[in-house]
Amino acid sequence: MADPQTLKTWQEKVAWAQDYRDKSLSKVEPKLEGLPAELPLSSQDLPSLVLTPREIEITENYTAKELLVVLRERKISVEEVTRAFLRRAALAHAATNCLTELRWYQAIARAKYLDSLPEPKGALFGLPISTKEHHGLVGDDITAHACYVSWVGKKHGSIMIYDNFWEEGCVFYARTTQPQTIMHLETNSNIYGRTVNPYNRNLTPGGSSGGESAILGMRGSIFGVGGDIGGSIRCPAAHCGVYGFKPTTKRLPVGGQCSHMLGKEAITSTLGPMAVDRDSLELFMQVALAKKPWRLDPSLTPKVWTPYKFERPMKIAVQWWDGVVKPHPPMIRALREVVEACLKAGMEVVDWDCEALDHQKGWEILASLYWPDGGKEVLGRLEESGEPVLPLTKFIINEQKSVKDLTQAELWARCLERDAYREAYARAWTKTGEKDGREIDVILCPPSFGAATPHDQSRYWGYTAHWNLLDYPGAVFPVTTVDPVKDIKDKNYVPKNEEDKFVYDMYSPEKYANAPVSLQVIGRRNYDEKVLAALAEIEQALGRK
C-alpha cells in the first residue's frame, strides 16, 4: 500500500482508508456465506443465515460478565470466543457498514497468547472489546484519523483506558465508524460512507459512536467504548436498543485521543461504556477506576467506583418533554409504561417541569462553547484535504446562531452564562426536597425526541446535549419498539416553534418499523454511581433482572 501521506487528492486518501479496511476484512476465515443479494430492512435475521450455531451460541448466550466467568474457568478458549466475535463483527459490517478495521490477525494472536497463559489473569481476561476509531489503540501498526481525510494514515498511540484494559487481559478486535467532525448524532463520513441501523437500514444507528451502536445492535460486540460530548454514547445506544452510560466528565481519562480542538475546556467530552446489558456499564467503570487513573492524569476526580445503594424507594422526576421539542408518540408511551411500573413498585414519581429552566437558552450557550473559534479549526481541517462538508456538519457549526469566533472576554461571558445556567438547574433540583426533605433521586427522560431518525434528519440535540451542558451523568436503556398501532400520530398537535415543527412533521409510525425506543436516567453531577443504581431499580420494576 502507498504511504497515505504522499497521496494528493482527498479521493485517493479515502480509497487508501477503504482499502486498508477492506484488506483487514478480507482475512475473515471462513468467509461469510449466506448473505442475501439484497439486504433486508432489518439485519436481525442475518446471523442465523450466516453464522454457525456455535458462533451464535457464543455471541448471544452471555453478557460480558457471564462470558468472563466461562473464560476464566476456561470452559471456552479465548480463541474460540474471539473468532466468533470476529466473524459476527464482519457480518455486522456487511449489514450496517460499521467498521473501520477488523483486527483479525492481531486479535487471534492475542487470544492465543491469553490461552497460553498458565493461569487466566486480569479483570477482562479474554473479553473482546470493540472500540471507536479515533481513540487509537494498543499496538504501533495503527492509524487513526478521527474521520478527517487530511489525517488518513496518521500514526497514533493508545488512550490510557485501552492500555489499562489491555493489562487486564482484553482482546481488541474491531474498530468502529464515526461521523465527520465526530459531531453528528448520526454516522456518515466521506471516508466510509454511512453506517445504518441494524433494525432498519432506512434509519440511522445514531452517532457519533454509531459504529459501536450498530455492531452492538448486531451482537457483533457485547462490550464497546464510546465517547460523548452531546449525546454520542447515549443517542446511538438508544437508537440501537443497547445500553450506554455517559459518566460525569473527569471520572475517566480522555487524553491521547486523535481529535480536534485539544485543550479546549469550556465543554469537554468523556468516554463511556456501550453494551448489550446493564451490568457491563458498571463493570467498565469499576475496572477503569480500579486503576486509579488520577495518579497519571491529575485532571481526574480521585474516586474509585463506589456502588450506591438506595435505602428507600426512589423519587423520580419525569421530564415528559424539554419545553422545546415534543417527543414522538412512541417515546411518550415508553415514558408512560416505565412510570407505571415504577409507581407499581412503590416509587414516588413527580413531574420535572423544565419549561421555566429554558432548555433553548441552554442550547445556545452549549453550541457556542462547542466551537469557541467559530469552527475555524475543524472547518480548516476539512478544507485542508478538500473533502466536502457534510450537511450535518454545516448544521452543527454554520447553522447555529450562537457559534462565532470568540474573544477571550466573550468566552468568559459565555462560561459565566453556562455556570449561571448550571446553578439555576442545581437549585431547581435542590428545591424538589424543600417541602418534604425528599429531593428527587434522578430524572427519567427521553434520550432523543423519538426512535432512530431517517438519515440526515438528526437536527435536534436537546434531549442528550442538555446533560452535557450540565455535566450530569446519564444512562440509556431499551424500553420498547415502535408500534404502529399504539403509536399513532397526534393530528391535532400544534408545533410550538420551527424545531418542534420539523420534528413533528418527521413522524409517521410506518417509517420506524422495528425501531427500538429507549429512555434515559439522569443524575446530579458526579453522582454517577447513583445513576446506575437507579437504572437497576427501574429495570427491576420493569420485571428485568
Place this chain on the structure above:
Amino acid sequence: MADPQTLKTWQEKVAWAQDYRDKSLSKVEPKLEGLPAELPLSSQDLPSLVLTPREIEITENYTAKELLVVLRERKISVEEVTRAFLRRAALAHAATNCLTELRWYQAIARAKYLDSLPEPKGALFGLPISTKEHHGLVGDDITAHACYVSWVGKKHGSIMIYDNFWEEGCVFYARTTQPQTIMHLETNSNIYGRTVNPYNRNLTPGGSSGGESAILGMRGSIFGVGGDIGGSIRCPAAHCGVYGFKPTTKRLPVGGQCSHMLGKEAITSTLGPMAVDRDSLELFMQVALAKKPWRLDPSLTPKVWTPYKFERPMKIAVQWWDGVVKPHPPMIRALREVVEACLKAGMEVVDWDCEALDHQKGWEILASLYWPDGGKEVLGRLEESGEPVLPLTKFIINEQKSVKDLTQAELWARCLERDAYREAYARAWTKTGEKDGREIDVILCPPSFGAATPHDQSRYWGYTAHWNLLDYPGAVFPVTTVDPVKDIKDKNYVPKNEEDKFVYDMYSPEKYANAPVSLQVIGRRNYDEKVLAALAEIEQALGRK
C-alpha cells in the same frame, strides 16, 4: 457622603473610599490611646501599650476552637469578645494599615443578637471573622470594589461561604486590604496605600491577602478568609508567621466575589482559611463543606471534609530549591531544622529533585493563563478611572513575556501545555513509589524564596504559584525567625539567572529583623485532607501540639 458613582476624578473616588473607612474606624469606643507618635519597626509591643489586660487576655489566650468553647458555654459574652477584637483590629490598622472598613455598629449589633438567643447555636457561634474586601459581605450596606478605583462605591452581595458562616453564628467585624488587581504578592493600592508587616514595617505582609495576614499577625483577628491564585493566601500567611491553607480548587465555592475576568477557567482561584493556629484551618474546611455547597454550586467536588489519618510514618520529599531561584539562608535553615525533627520522629525524608521538571517552563504557562486576553480587561479597568498602574501590576502583566491576547487556538495550545506539565508532575510523584511501593506523602518546600521582602520587591512567585499551576493543595506554617547570626549570606554563591541574581542581591540579614520564616506542605491534587494531616504530623515532630 456623596454618591461615589457621581464623582469624576480617581482622586475623588479614593478620597471617598478612605473617608468611608475612616468614618468606620472613628466609631471605636473607647478611642485607641497610648500609641507612640512614631511607630516602631515592629508592632508586636503595641497591644500592651494600648489595650486593656482583659482585651489582651481575650484576644491572645484562645485559638478559634478554644474561643468557641467558652462562647458556647457563655463564659464570655459574644459582645465582650467582639469589642475586644474590634479594638485590637483598629490597633492593627493603626500599626499596619490593614483595614478597608471596621464594622463597629454592625458587629456589636450582631453580638448583642447572638447574646440574646436563649441557646447558643451554630458551629461558629460568636466567632469574629475578618474578611478580604472583594469577597463582599452579608448586609446590603456594603460596597466592594476589588481595589479598582473605577468600582469604588459599587454595591455588592455576599459570597456563599459567608452566608453559610453567618448562618453558623459568626460575627463579621473587619474587612481587609488587598493590592491593585489582587495580583501582587504584596498589598499596595491607590485606594488605601501600603499595608506593612506587623513584625517589621519595612517589609511587606505579603499579598494579595495581606490585610488578612497583617491583622492576624497582630492578633486583631484569629480567624480570617483569604483567596489564592498564585500564593495570595500562603505568601502573606508565611510572611506574617500565621497559618494559611489553599485547598484544591473546586472544594470551596468562589462565585459571587467582586472580581475581574469572571468566567475565565484556565487557572482559577480558591478561597481558604488564614488563622493564628493550625486547627482553625481544618475547622474552616469542616464547617464550609458540612453545608454541601455543591448542591447549589454544581462546579464543586461533592465531598465533605474527611479527615485523613496516617497509618505509618510519613515519607516526605524536600524541595530545597525550585531550580530557578535559590532561597535565602533563613529559608534553607528552616527546611533543615524541620527535616531534622521529622527524621528524629521516624519519618522518611527524600529529596524532591525538581530541576528536570522545569519550573521556569511552568511559570511561562501559568503567566500566560493568568491573562489570556493579555491583561486587556484589567488594564482597561484601571484606565477607566485613570488611576496609576503600580509597578507590581506592570511586573505581573506587562513584564511577563508569555502574556498576550490569545486566539482560541492559542488558548487551547496553552491549556494543553498546562495539562502535559501537570501530567509530567503527577508521573514524577507516582514514580517515587516505584521501587519500594512507598510513594511520597507530601512535599515540604519554601512558600517564598525568603522571609517577607522589602516593599515592591516581590517579583518572583515560583514558590507558591507553581502549586496553583498544578492545582495542588498547600498549607503554610511558621517555623522560625530570621537570625542575623545563623543566617549569614553565602558570599560565594553564583546566581544561575537574572531572577536568581535579583533574589540573591536582595538578601542581607539585617534587613529582615524579626521577620517570620515559614514553610509549606504540598499534597497531590484533591488530597486536601492529607495535607492538613501531614502538617499536624510535622508540627508534632517539632514538639508542638
